[in-house]
Amino acid sequence: MRAIARRTTRLLGCLLLVAATACDTFAPDGPPEEQLLDGTIEGMPGSQLRQHLVGDEEFGRRFTVEDGLGPVFVATACEQCHVGDGKGHPVFNLTRFGTLGVNGFDPLTQLGGPQLQHRSIPGYPPETVPGEATGVSEFTAPAVTGLGYLDAVDDATLIALADPDDADGDGISGRLQLHPPSELIEAALALAAQSAVPFTHGTLVDGQYIGRFGKKALTVNLLHQTVGAYQQDMGITSDLLVEDLFNPLAGNRASDEAPDPEVSSSAVANVVFYLKTLRAPSRRDASAAEVVAGEQLFGQIGCASCHTPTMRTGRSEIAVLDQVEFHAYTDLLLHDMGPELDDGYTEGRALTSEWRTPPLWGIGIQENFQGGQAFYLHDGRAQTFEQTIGLHGGEGAASRSAFQALSDADKTRLVRFLRSL
């Protein structure tokens, strides 16, 4: 009996060993971390990791009609527009519209503006762009990776970076986006101010608040951005935006049948925490000679004047974001990009040709999140770096000319640098 037991034990041991080996051998490896954008900032305690993962789940939640989706919407989940936390696919482009009149830009809110919701729940008509619109712009959803760093930059840094009158004479005149106080902005800032560290946001400049997120810096912080996206992109109401969307062309103000708010404040908070704690994208081949040379060229031809390589966060109650240096390649300011990128549409005090400098980190692997083909610029109109740079007018025109004057080898170096981001 003992012999049988021994043999059986050995056999089971061998089987377990084979099974364990097989599990490792036959398990597919993931892509290398530097090809991905998701993941947390290193060094967070377990409680924050858990909250990040809960937020991750909420970020991926598909809203249904019963949940309050719509009645008009663009996407059914945050994750649909920001697959893998990267820049979105053009199928989820946001269309924004309005008209420029003698009193300034009118976002045509009475006609469903400024954002088109071209999808709708069954039985409800989707919106169309009204004929009154003279300016229509498409916005490709941005990558959300590293947003916590940008959110943690204090207002003073942005104020210091701004050079609206080009006082330094470099041809670049970054402006702050400013928004008059509103109930929503003040609520979003007040909630963010409930912090264990001194609050460095909410500075009034000429009696207005600084915008930092969105293609034209429409929102003042990640909470403001998030509740706006819930409402405008998915038709999901929250504590801060309890009004559901409706299609004015439907002939009534009825919306969906789900009670408002349709998403809880804790769910919103978890999503905001998730966004804050997404890691910065990893570089690839950053020390390769061609990449280093490309980075030098990037500075020499003036790209770095707007795409500021290095910034520093202010105080943050999230320890890993507290006063740390990061490299997003943005200054979060508005710049005039000339008629090449002027869609006749705007937000806040930005000119129709002004855009907030988009961060460049992660741009080198953008195609991994857009279906294998990269779609650059605010609406995805460019598919190569050369096309993208070629569409930089206005304040970017000098850098564009300098790029075009580079030798082919130097252009390749610069592109290799961009691909390393």
Added chain:
Amino acid sequence: MSRGRGVLVWSVAVLAFASPAGAQVDSTLAQEGIYDRPFIGSVSNTAIGGYIEGNTNYFVEDGITEGFSMELRRFNIFMYSSISRRVRFLSELEFEHGTEEIALETALVDFQISPALVLRAGIILPPIGYLNQNHDSPKWDFVDRPLVTTGVIPSTLSEVGAGVYGKGVSDGVMLSYDLYLTNGISDAVVGNDLGRTDIPSGKSEEQFEEDNNGSPAISGRFGLRRPGFGEVGLSYYGGYYNSYLFEGVEVDERRWLGITAFDFGASVGRFDVRGELAYATIDVPSGMSEIFGDRQWGGHVDIIAPVWKPALSGYDNATVSLGLRLEKVDYNRGTFLSTGLSIRDDVTAVVPSVSFRPTQGTVFRANYRYHWTHDFVGNPTVRTAGFQVGFATYF
């Protein structure tokens, strides 16, 4: 060669050299699947039976795993009654994952006028493809059902309805037909929590009480069986799925959903081969187009080769088999208006298996699954692989 393709090649090679221990596709018509259960055979009036299945799971997706887990998938209880010589009753009560989901999958009465004409009414299994009427786990050598039968064909699909079925023989070929009207499926085909067109989400228990639109779905299957070879079937399921009526007033367009399926099962030399191919068209509201697909398709082929009949005391027909399943499902067939590129949202899988049947109604099985998944926009392939070991038995 990639790891997944390597598994496929090795699996095919092993199957090719399998010893001819005798393949055998079920010898009954697909339409008789619900009566092809061992508990019925030995009784004259009322019988209770069922089956139970459980398995382990260990999966890794792109290098990330949630570890090992076990599940008791189903505990199903059948009740059968031969009410008279030509009237039969059959029901199936399913407990899925313990008591997480309890469903009455079947509760029907058959009134036989002749073998060529049987009237059926109750909660029935619409005859789409093969598996929906033959879903008992002990019949299968794989732990999971084929993706096409759970993703495109919403098996197990149980609906309230009535219809006729029958069979006949012509020139040595058995012909069978099924034709039913049922309440059909409902609105959650679109606007569901998967964020894509999902026909199974349209299953609703409320449909057992009342049709959501007052317009029944139609389903039918036509089968041909050649004894000693196998059976082929062509089936269709179609109906309006949306609640276009509100208080009797038509408030929305009528939206049709249709599924066409082809199924086959055959003994080819030493191999049992079974498969299904399904193509679905869904009239999706224009406001949900692109992200909710209007066309889906999928298919699978299972190849089973008995390789060894071990001499085990008390198990006269014990059989060890090797198997291979190849499958693919495309949940959204179309192109993006914005880019002209193909919409993806598809899964391809290969599943080698080893199974041991001590008796015909009991199976122990071990599977290795390897999936290649593409998301909606076609980003780099997500690879998932894992091992499943399970059992299923009739009682």
